Amino acid sequence: MQSVVSQFNNQIDWSSIIKSGDRIFLGSNAAIPNALVDSLIENGKKIKDIEVTHIGTLSDERWALPEHQQQFKVNTFFIHGKVIRQAVDEGRADYTPCFLSEISSLFANDILPLDAALIMVGPPDQLGYCSLGVSVDIVMSAARSAKKIVAQINPQMPRTAGHSFLHISEFAACIHHEQKLPEIKPAERSDIYERIGQYVAMLVDNGSTLQLGIGKIPDATLSYLGKHKNLGIHSEMISDGVIELIRSGVINNRAKTFHPGKSVVSFCMGTQHLYDFVHNNPHIEFYPSSYVNKPTNIAKNDNLVSINSALEVDLTGQVVADSIGHDFYSGIGGQVDFVTGATLSKGGKPIIALPSTAKNGTVSRIVANIKEGAGVVTSRGNVHYIVTEFGVASLKGKSIRERALELIRVAHPKFRQALLESVRQHYWVPDYQTKFPTDIPELGELQLQEMEIQGEMFYLRPLNPADERRLQEFFYSHTKETLRLRYNYVPQGMSRQNSCDLVSVDQTKDIALTIVNQQGSSVKIEAVGRYYLNPDNSCEVAFITRENQQGKGMASRLMKQMISIAQQRGVSKMVAYVRSENKPMITVFEQFQFKRVFNPDPAEVELVLFLQES
Incomplete structure (x- = not known):
C-alpha cells in the first residue's frame, strides 16, 4: 500500500x-x-x-x-x-x-x-x-x-x-492527511418529539422499508420500532439510531423487494460509533444519490415509508422545506425524490413530520397561507400524511375542506380556531362548519389507543370534524333494524350538516369516541360511543356498532373508556335508555354494573350507574 x-x-x-x-x-x-x-x-x-x-x-x-x-x-x-x-x-x-x-x-x-x-x-x-x-x-x-x-x-x-x-x-x-471525522451527537429527547415519533411509528407496518434522516424526529421514531419485524433500509442517509435495530434483527432487510438483505444508503452522519459500525460492514451498501434517490428505484421497494420534515405546511397540504419566507434555510435535498418514490411504491407511505409550533410555541407551523416568498418543495398532491405531536392528518383522497379540517386537528390547540376562521377567507367552508377539534386530556397525550381485536388492529380515538364524511358513510352502512334499536325510530337520512354536528363536539364537555379500522389512508368507523352532559351533572350514554363488528367487544371498550373519563371529570351518574328487545346492548351495560330503574315505557329499559360516592 x-x-x-x-x-x-x-x-x-x-x-x-x-x-x-x-x-x-x-x-x-x-x-x-x-x-x-x-x-x-x-x-x-x-x-x-x-x-x-x-x-x-x-x-x-x-x-x-x-x-x-x-x-x-x-x-x-x-x-x-x-x-x-x-x-x-x-x-x-x-x-x-x-x-x-x-x-x-x-x-x-x-x-x-x-x-x-x-x-x-x-x-x-x-x-x-x-x-x-x-x-x-x-x-x-x-x-x-x-x-x-x-x-x-x-x-x-x-x-x-x-x-x-x-x-x-x-x-x-x-x-x-489523517483527520477525525466530524460527529453529530444524538439529539436530546423531548416530549414533543417523542409523541411525534410514536405517531410516525404507528404508520410503519412490519416488513416496511424505511427512508429517514437525522435529528430528533427520526431518532424518536426509531426508538419506537423495537417491536417491529423485518424492516428494511433504503435511505439517502442513516444515523446512529439504526444501529441497535440492525443488531437486534428488527432491521434485517429480509422483506425488501429491491436489494433484499442489504441496507442501501448514499451517506451517513453521526458519531464515531456509527462510523465504526459501517466500516467493512457488508450488510450496508453505499451508492450514489443518482441511484439511491431515483424515484423509480425507490418505488421498487414495496411498503416504502419515507419520513421527512418541513418548516411549515399550509391547510391545503403544501410543504415548505427550504426557506422561511424569502430567507433560504436549507434545500430541497431528497425530500421530493422519496415522497415521489413512496407514492409510487406498492403500499408506500410518504410522511411529513414536524412540531406543531416554532419559536417557543409562539408561531404555528400549520398555517392558513405559506409566508410570502416561501417556496413549495412538496406539492399538495404528493402528501399523504402530516404528523405533529397532536396526531396524524391523513390527506390522500381528501378535498381541500377535508384537508383543512384534518390539518387543523393536528395543529396546536391554541391556533385551531384562528386557522378555521382563516380558511373561510380563501376556501369554501359551509356555514354549519363552525367547530374546531378539541382534545380529551383523560385519553392521554396521544389521544388514541391501539388495540387488537380478534387478530386485527384498531384505534380508539375522539371523533373530530374531519370525520364528517366517515360518519355519514357509517350511518348509511346500518340496517334499518340497527337504526331503530339505536334511535328508537328509523331516520331517513344523514345530511352532511347533521353529520358535521355529530362530529363537531366540544369534547371538554360532552364525549364522542370512535373505534376505527385504518389501512393506510383508508379509515373506516366501526363503532361510536357518546355521552352528553346534562345540567344536573349526569350524562346520557349511547353506542352503535357496525353490524359485522358486533359481538367483538367494541361497545365494552368504549364503555370502559367513557366511565373512566366521566369519573375523572366528577360526573355524578351515567344513564342509558335502551330498547327492551336490544338484549346485547343491555348486557353490555349490566356488565359494567348499570342497574335497571323504573321506566313507565315497557318498550324501553332505563339503566343507571352511580359514579360518585354519596
Whole structure:
C-alpha cells in the first residue's frame, strides 16, 4: 500500500490543477477534505473566482467567509451551516435548488461542468482502490464528471461496501492527511418529539422499508420500532439510531423487494460509533444519490415509508422545506425524490413530520397561507400524511375542506380556531362548519389507543370534524333494524350538516369516541360511543356498532373508556335508555354494573350507574 501512496506528494501545485474562473466540487457531509481546502486557501491565493459547488458540509465552511470572497464564490445545492446561510443571505453565495437525484446530471450534462473534484477517501487497498467511505452521495458522480480529481487520503475514513470505490490512478494529485471525522451527537429527547415519533411509528407496518434522516424526529421514531419485524433500509442517509435495530434483527432487510438483505444508503452522519459500525460492514451498501434517490428505484421497494420534515405546511397540504419566507434555510435535498418514490411504491407511505409550533410555541407551523416568498418543495398532491405531536392528518383522497379540517386537528390547540376562521377567507367552508377539534386530556397525550381485536388492529380515538364524511358513510352502512334499536325510530337520512354536528363536539364537555379500522389512508368507523352532559351533572350514554363488528367487544371498550373519563371529570351518574328487545346492548351495560330503574315505557329499559360516592 505504501508504494502506491508514495508516488504522490503531500504538497499540491494548485496552479497545475485549476485556474482562475474554474468550477470545483467539495466532498459532502462528514467527508469534507479539510486539508485540501486549507491547502488551496493557503497555497492557491493567486487563483481567483473559483466557483465552489457542494451540498451539506459538516465543516467550519471557512471557504465561504468574507475574507475569501475574492478567491471563492459558493454555489451550494443545500444550505447547512451558519456560514453558508449568511453568505447566501448577503449575496456572497448562491443557492441552486435541485432534487438530490438530479444533481449528478448537472455535472454529467455540462450544465455545471466541473474542472476539479476535491474529495476525501480512505487508504488504498492492495489493488489501489480507495473507498469514499461515509459519503458517496453526489461525490462519486462529481468525481466521474470532473476533469481532475484531487484526494485527501484519510486513514480514519471507514471502508464501506457498495459503489464506493475509486482507483488511486484516477487522482491527479493527493495528500495523505489523517483527520477525525466530524460527529453529530444524538439529539436530546423531548416530549414533543417523542409523541411525534410514536405517531410516525404507528404508520410503519412490519416488513416496511424505511427512508429517514437525522435529528430528533427520526431518532424518536426509531426508538419506537423495537417491536417491529423485518424492516428494511433504503435511505439517502442513516444515523446512529439504526444501529441497535440492525443488531437486534428488527432491521434485517429480509422483506425488501429491491436489494433484499442489504441496507442501501448514499451517506451517513453521526458519531464515531456509527462510523465504526459501517466500516467493512457488508450488510450496508453505499451508492450514489443518482441511484439511491431515483424515484423509480425507490418505488421498487414495496411498503416504502419515507419520513421527512418541513418548516411549515399550509391547510391545503403544501410543504415548505427550504426557506422561511424569502430567507433560504436549507434545500430541497431528497425530500421530493422519496415522497415521489413512496407514492409510487406498492403500499408506500410518504410522511411529513414536524412540531406543531416554532419559536417557543409562539408561531404555528400549520398555517392558513405559506409566508410570502416561501417556496413549495412538496406539492399538495404528493402528501399523504402530516404528523405533529397532536396526531396524524391523513390527506390522500381528501378535498381541500377535508384537508383543512384534518390539518387543523393536528395543529396546536391554541391556533385551531384562528386557522378555521382563516380558511373561510380563501376556501369554501359551509356555514354549519363552525367547530374546531378539541382534545380529551383523560385519553392521554396521544389521544388514541391501539388495540387488537380478534387478530386485527384498531384505534380508539375522539371523533373530530374531519370525520364528517366517515360518519355519514357509517350511518348509511346500518340496517334499518340497527337504526331503530339505536334511535328508537328509523331516520331517513344523514345530511352532511347533521353529520358535521355529530362530529363537531366540544369534547371538554360532552364525549364522542370512535373505534376505527385504518389501512393506510383508508379509515373506516366501526363503532361510536357518546355521552352528553346534562345540567344536573349526569350524562346520557349511547353506542352503535357496525353490524359485522358486533359481538367483538367494541361497545365494552368504549364503555370502559367513557366511565373512566366521566369519573375523572366528577360526573355524578351515567344513564342509558335502551330498547327492551336490544338484549346485547343491555348486557353490555349490566356488565359494567348499570342497574335497571323504573321506566313507565315497557318498550324501553332505563339503566343507571352511580359514579360518585354519596
